[in-house]
Amino acid sequence: MAATVDTRPSTPRAVASDPPGTAPARRRSARRGALGWLFILPFLIVFVVFLIGPLAYAGYLSLYTKGLATGTTFAGLDNYTRAFGDPSFRKGLWFVLRFSLVVIPLQMIVALVAALVLDEVTGRLARFSRLVIFLPYAIPAVLGALMWGFLYSPSFGPIEQLASAFDVRAPFLLSQGNIFYGLLNVVTWQWAGYYMIIIYAALQSIDSSVYEAARMDGANARQIALRIKVPMVTSALTLILIFSLIGTLQFFTEPQILGPIANGTVTPDFTPNIYAFNLAFRYAQFNYASAISFALGFVVFVAVAIFMIVTRKKGSIFT
Amino acid sequence: MRTSKNLPAFVTAVAVVLGLSACSGGDDGAGASRAKPTNCTNKIVHEDATRVSVWAWYPNMAKVVDNFNNAHTDVQVCWTNAGQGQPQYEKFQTAISAKKGAPDVVMLESDQLVGFEIQDALVDLAPFGADTVKKNFSEGAWKDVSQGTAVYAIPVDGGPMALIYRTDVFRKYGITAPPKTWPEYAAAAARVKAAGGPVFGDFGSNVPAVTTALMMQKGAQPFGYDLSDKQNITIKLDDQATKDVLTFWGELAKNGLVGKEDQFTTDYISGMVGGKYATYVSAAWAPGYLTGAGVGGGTEKGTWAVAPLPQWDPANPVEVNWGGSTFAVTSQASDKAAAAKVAMGLYADEPSLTDGWKSQTIFPLNTGVLTSTEFVDARSEFFNGQTANRDVYIPAANAYRGAVYSPFTVYYYAQLQAQIVKLNAGQTTGAQAATDLHDEIVKYAKTQGFTVR
Numbered sequence: 001m002a003a004t005v006d007t008r009p010s011t012p013r014a015v016a017s018d019p020p021g022t023a024p025a026r027r028r029s030a031r032r033g034a035l036g037w038l039f040i041l042p043f044l045i046v047f048v049v050f051l052i053g054p055l056a057y058a059g060y061l062s063l064y065t066k067g068l069a070t071g072t073t074f075a076g077l078d079n080y081t082r083a084f085g086d087p088s089f090r091k092g093l094w095f096v097l098r099f100s101l102v103v104i105p106l107q108m109i110v111a112l113v114a115a116l117v118l119d120e121v122t123g124r125l126a127r128f129s130r131l132v133i134f135l136p137y138a139i140p141a142v143l144g145a146l147m148w149g150f151l152y153s154p155s156f157g158p159i160e161q162l163a164s165a166f167d168v169r170a171p172f173l174l175s176q177g178n179i180f181y182g183l184l185n186v187v188t189w190q191w192a193g194y195y196m197i198i199i200y201a202a203l204q205s206i207d208s209s210v211y212e213a214a215r216m217d218g219a220n221a222r223q224i225a226l227r228i229k230v231p232m233v234t235s236a237l238t239l240i241l242i243f244s245l246i247g248t249l250q251f252f253t254e255p256q257i258l259g260p261i262a263n264g265t266v267t268p269d270f271t272p273n274i275y276a277f278n279l280a281f282r283y284a285q286f287n288y289a290s291a292i293s294f295a296l297g298f299v300v301f302v303a304v305a306i307f308m309i310v311t312r313k314k315g316s317i318f319t
Numbered sequence: 320m321r322t323s324k325n326l327p328a329f330v331t332a333v334a335v336v337l338g339l340s341a342c343s344g345g346d347d348g349a350g351a352s353r354a355k356p357t358n359c360t361n362k363i364v365h366e367d368a369t370r371v372s373v374w375a376w377y378p379n380m381a382k383v384v385d386n387f388n389n390a391h392t393d394v395q396v397c398w399t400n401a402g403q404g405q406p407q408y409e410k411f412q413t414a415i416s417a418k419k420g421a422p423d424v425v426m427l428e429s430d431q432l433v434g435f436e437i438q439d440a441l442v443d444l445a446p447f448g449a450d451t452v453k454k455n456f457s458e459g460a461w462k463d464v465s466q467g468t469a470v471y472a473i474p475v476d477g478g479p480m481a482l483i484y485r486t487d488v489f490r491k492y493g494i495t496a497p498p499k500t501w502p503e504y505a506a507a508a509a510r511v512k513a514a515g516g517p518v519f520g521d522f523g524s525n526v527p528a529v530t531t532a533l534m535m536q537k538g539a540q541p542f543g544y545d546l547s548d549k550q551n552i553t554i555k556l557d558d559q560a561t562k563d564v565l566t567f568w569g570e571l572a573k574n575g576l577v578g579k580e581d582q583f584t585t586d587y588i589s590g591m592v593g594g595k596y597a598t599y600v601s602a603a604w605a606p607g608y609l610t611g612a613g614v615g616g617g618t619e620k621g622t623w624a625v626a627p628l629p630q631w632d633p634a635n636p637v638e639v640n641w642g643g644s645t646f647a648v649t650s651q652a653s654d655k656a657a658a659a660k661v662a663m664g665l666y667a668d669e670p671s672l673t674d675g676w677k678s679q680t681i682f683p684l685n686t687g688v689l690t691s692t693e694f695v696d697a698r699s700e701f702f703n704g705q706t707a708n709r710d711v712y713i714p715a716a717n718a719y720r721g722a723v724y725s726p727f728t729v730y731y732y733a734q735l736q737a738q739i740v741k742l743n744a745g746q747t748t749g750a751q752a753a754t755d756l757h758d759e760i761v762k763y764a765k766t767q768g769f770t771v772r
Contacts, residue, residue: 068727261586263579282412
């Protein structure tokens with residue numbers, strides 16, 4: 001294939017109209033273009049096979065409907081109208097939206113405070129703390145969730161043991177009333193360290209002469225942190241917000257792993273992603289599951305777009 | 320010159336592309352070997368024989384497979400445990416939808432059969448000589464796996480239900496005899512609780528099959544369905560019996576008389592060992608699974624006993640069933656005759672069946688075993704020497720009248736589970752749960768293209 005590209009002449013028109021001297025240059029640039037494509041090819045294959053292809057296939061599936069008794073029929077956009085009117089989908093969406101509203105600010109505050117403190121202090125303790133705060137992110141989400149499942153366990157968990165030492169019953173953090181907070185804790189534990197590193201890296205890239213100037217102007221440490229550092233890492237904070245917004249709206253791993261020990265609190269429609277998963281792999285409704293997935297994708301897209309527009313208009317929401 | 324300068328780059332790029340295609344080539348290789356499954360959990364005795372892949376989760380399956388492979392030179396079983404119940408059904412369902420990836424033979428509970436039959440996922444075993452083993456089973460057991468003259472699975476075990484209880488807890492709180500009726504059950508539960516004792520039982524949301532069986536015990540008939548009349552289904556989940564049973568258990572849970580924990584979890588098992596539950600409403604195969612999970616071997620050894628399932632009307636007792644499994648041949652099986660041979664011969668030999676019932680992992684449906692004096696008079700170790708088969712399980716199995724299941728059991732169970740969760744959280748009443756469940760299932764049946772009567 002490479003040989004074919006290499007020996008192919010430029011287009012006939014180019015040969016006919018251009019002065020003879022420029023033809024080799026054109027040929028070279030054409031070849032370079034081909035070479036570029038060739039280097040992109042490995043990525044392109046993976047990209048098409050594992051992203052574009054499945055997306056297109058899911059889009060195609062979502063236009064059909066399959067009944068146990070009827071077989072597959074073309075449905076057009078019926079699955080989508082059904083999805084947005086589906087109480088299960090709406091309920092899941094409402095949960096992840098509520099969850100986002102609490103978990104994202106919480107994570108960001110934890111990450112920002114940790115980063116600001118670590119930026120101030122130096123030495124071995126600071127390096128060690130940085131590592132420890134980052135560590136939960138290095139633990140795979142599934143293992144993290146399993147570990148919290150053990151910690152929350154009403155029979156073996158240390159929370160219950162601690163409580164029984166004081167002769168009280170610890171609340172079961174995965175019960176229907178508490179699971180919101182139980183998950184909040186797991187997710188914040190898992191992700192705050194990662195966001196802390198992003199903010200910390202942004203803080204490290206700030207020129208220290210800025211602080212010097214501020215100090216000369218009489219700013220104290222608190223003022224430097226809030227008036228100088230925070231505004232200067234706004235772009236990192238925006239990035240984190242978008243990351244966590246997308247991640248939280250697609251909430252799946254933690255509730256899925258904790259589900260089996262949550263006494264049924266994690267229903268098959270707990271979050272939109274879990275709902276899509278169960279529709280596909282439990283009820284074999286691949287068509288409707290595809291539509292739910294696309295509908296969720298649409299909601300995520302809209303949420304991020306709204307956020308981007310809001311932040312662009314005001315320049316930054318943090319200043 | 321230019322070409323030679325670029326050559327290494329070309330080589331690199333081409334090599335990467337080739338490397339990628341080599342990967343996909345590897346996949347094809349795996350596909351080709353599917354005809355002869357190699358990733359077996361067990362050891363293949365006769366290498367040259369036809370291999371039949373099997374999914375099953377019986378706790379003593381390793382022994383059962385070895386028994387089969389040692390006894391057969393022409394066919395060998397390649398066994399995988401793909402999960403107990405629900406997780407395995409999900410994998411099987413996905414394999415059906417993908418039209419590949421299913422095993423040749425699959426273990427299915429009888430309540431799941433029709434849901435897979437309607438998808439043409441199972442093979443009719445009648446042309447493969449299923450009738451030769453028909454004589455080994457009761458008429459009812461055979462009816463559960465048949466549709467007209469077609470036979471879609473070979474039964475192995477059943478699940479007659481009974482009341483398993485803790486003699487030490489009963490003694491401590493002065494319950495002299497196991498409750499014979501459900502009102503007695505509730506009264507005993509209240510008595511134990513008033514004396515500061517543990518909860519009496521458990522209303523776990525993840526065993527909707529138990530709740531369904533208990534609904535049927537009071538006279539509910541949730542579904543009417545016949546595969547020969549594929550489009551039509553009768554659904555009746557808002558009847559008084561369903562409402563009564565859900566109300567009964569919902570009230571027990573609300574008043575703290577029974578636990579609300581899911582079953583088979585580590586927490587639940589440790590609760591069983593620790594005497595956190597005075598009774599366990601369960602099937603004949605339960606002791607085998609509990610023993611495997613570590614119950615009955617520790618400090619509570621010898622404290623378990625079994626009594627007949629409490630009744631609503633002692634004058635007209637109704638016996639019900641939970642679980643019990645079959646082996647079915649999937650339509651994806653490459654060698655259906657060999658697969659049928661496995662379905663009929665696996666867990667059908669005397670050593671396997673004996674191992675199964677002695678460990679109380681199965682309640683065999685093979686009539687030869689059921690009527691043998693060794694089985695009838697067996698003293699159960701788990702039940703501290705009680706003749707559980709003769710006193711409880713055989714009468715229960717004999718009185719069982721069968722049940723009709725829907726072709727979407729998985730979905731129905733998921734919805735019932737959701738209602739039990741709500742009941743346990745005090746967010747609904749038994750009557751409301753039954754009505755909501757009914758509406759949900761009717762709606763689902765309609766979207767699946769059924770005519771609901």
